[in-house]
Amino acid sequence: xxxxxxxxxxxxxxxxxxxxxxxxxxxxxxxxxxxxxxxxxxxxxxxxxxxxxxxxxxxxxxxxxxxxxxxxxxxxxxxxxxxxxxxxxxxxxxxxxxxxxxxxxxxxxxxxxxxxxxxxxxxxxxxxxxxxxxxxxxxxxxxxxxxxxxxxxxxxxxxxxxxxxxxxxxxxxxxxxxxxxxxxxxxxxxxxxxxxxxxxxxxxxxxxxxxxxxxxxxxxxxxxxxxxxxxxxxxxxxxxxxxxxxxxxxxxxxxxxxxxxxxxxxxxxxxxxxxxxxxxxxxxxxxxxxxxxxxxxxxxxxxxxxxxxxxxxxxxxxxxxxxxxxxxxxxxxxxxxxxxxxxxxxx
Numbered sequence: 289x290x291x292x293x294x295x296x297x298x299x300x301x302x303x304x305x306x307x308x309x310x311x312x313x314x315x316x317x318x319x320x321x322x323x324x325x326x327x328x329x330x331x332x333x334x335x336x337x338x339x340x341x342x343x344x345x346x347x348x349x350x351x352x353x354x355x356x357x358x359x360x361x362x363x364x365x366x367x368x369x370x371x372x373x374x375x376x377x378x379x380x381x382x383x384x385x386x387x388x389x390x391x392x393x394x395x396x397x398x399x400x401x402x403x404x405x406x407x408x409x410x411x412x413x414x415x416x417x418x419x420x421x422x423x424x425x426x427x428x429x430x431x432x433x434x435x436x437x438x439x440x441x442x443x444x445x446x447x448x449x450x451x452x453x454x455x456x457x458x459x460x461x462x463x464x465x466x467x468x469x470x471x472x473x474x475x476x477x478x479x480x481x482x483x484x485x486x487x488x489x490x491x492x493x494x495x496x497x498x499x500x501x502x503x504x505x506x507x508x509x510x511x512x513x514x515x516x517x518x519x520x521x522x523x524x525x526x527x528x529x530x531x532x533x534x535x536x537x538x539x540x541x542x543x544x545x546x547x548x549x550x551x552x553x554x555x556x557x558x559x560x561x562x563x564x565x566x567x568x569x570x571x572x573x574x575x576x577x578x579x580x581x582x583x584x585x586x587x588x589x590x591x592x593x594x595x596x597x598x599x600x601x602x603x604x605x606x607x608x609x610x611x612x613x614x615x616x617x618x619x620x621x622x623x624x625x626x627x628x629x630x631x632x633x634x635x
Contacts, residue, residue, distance in 0.1 A: 336480045341430060341459035343442060345451045350482045351424035355402070356380040357439075358411045359428030360579065362387075362396065363455055363615035367474050369395055370491055370617040371484045379404055379420050381412060385580040386610040388621040407438045414440040422450045424481070428615075429458035453477070455615060463615075464534040464557045468499070468543070471536070471619050495620040499543050502620075502627045505634040506545030512572035512605070512630050513549035514541055516613075519576045519587040528561040532577075540619055544626035545634075546573060572599040573630055574606040577613050584608045605629060 331349040338345045350373070356365045358381035365382040368374055369392060379402025387393040402420050407413040411432060417425065417440045425445055427433055433442045433452060442452045456470035457463050472492045479488025516532035532538075533554035541548055549571050553559035574591060578584035585608050592601040600606060607629045612622035628635050 333483050338453070338477055338480070340452075340477075341454045343452070345453065347451060347481055350376070351451065352376055353378045353420065353422050354424045354426065355412065355417060355420050355422040356382050357425065357427045357432040358382055358406065359432055360410075361428040361455075361615070362611045363428060363471075363474060364426040364478075365396055365399070366392065366611055366616045366618065367478050368482075370475070371478055371482060371487055373478075373482045373484060374399060376424075376482070378402055378422070379412070381406065383580065384578065384610045385582070386578050386584070387618075388610060388612040388625070389618050392611070409437040409439070411437070411439065413438050414444065417445070418448060421448070424451045424453065426453050426455070427458070428455050429461045429463075430454055431458075431461055453481075457615075462556070463536070464555070466536040466615060467539040468536065468619050471615050471617065472496075474615065475617055491617055495617070498620040499623050502623050503543050503545070506627050506631045509545050509631050509634065511542075511545055511547040512599075513570065514546045514573040514575055514630070515549050515566075515569075515571045515600075516541070516575045516577065517591075519578050519581045519584045519608075521579060526560070526562070528563065528566050529558065531559045531561055531566075533557060533559040536615055536619070537575075537613060540613060540622050541575075541626065543623045544630055546626060546630045567595055567597070570597075570599055571595070572605065574598075574600045575613070575626065576606065576608050578608060578610045584610075 334348050336347045354368070354376045356377060356379070362382045362384045365377070365380050368377060374395065377399050380396065380399040381401065381404065383396050385393060404412055404416045422445070431437065432439055435441050445452050456473045457466040475488045475492055479485040516537045518530040521530040531550050532548065533550050533556065535557045538548045538551060549569055550559050550561065553561060574588060576584055576588040581587065588606045588608055592598070592604065592606060595601055607625055609622055609625065612618040
């Protein structure tokens, strides 16, 4: 999904280079199908071809110089870490600063950033991108390849032999349809690209089993109306413009035995709510998602104090989460934590 993009008040989201020799050849409109069998079978398990947002990307071996764009996401970098291929990353711009996975935040912080200074769109400019000599560039949405934002386009990257990948539901920058299955699709795709398919399938199977077990425990119970909001973040004119309305958050809530109190407030991923609307809704549970906010618990407690009429405030029912609530390999952790908050008697 496209993540919220930071601007001054909101979330955001050429050099001639020698052709990179690591990463395979892009196929677009059937081009380059004349490769000899020797060139396409030099590495076991390859070539691997993905149809991705209208382009065909073919890999003749696992990428060795990966650039991960920001997009206010951690989905892609967390997926690579989960698959154990972090050594292929030459420049990572993603970080939430926090994680439900022990050690992940520190592991992300330790990754190289390529010495890149982000542009005015809070991501990697075209020139800085090409300087990295990537053979694979990962973007959370098509936004990351839009020339209007100062970024290298997919066609420009193809000319320097760099493959490109847009995560599931990111083709049209509409994460409102995103579900847990999109996290699994991202894992499967990267597993294929990096020759780590078995590991990807094990992560998926473990996640599915864990979620199924948790969902069975809360089945048939009342579904508390829950607000999901990003901490200290504005995507519109006021504080409550970062309230999740649709997307993967709702799938996670459903699996945990809850429902989104503001699902009908917007046809897009986020609702831009007035304080009066928030006050008039009986929020039975509060979920705050941290984005580089070390004081996320304080923010949650501030909201509970601000709206004492909420059932959530009266019962002190809240949870703080970060990357597990988002597209990525750790959604089962969010389901478990939320289920225990929403239905403590079931555990």
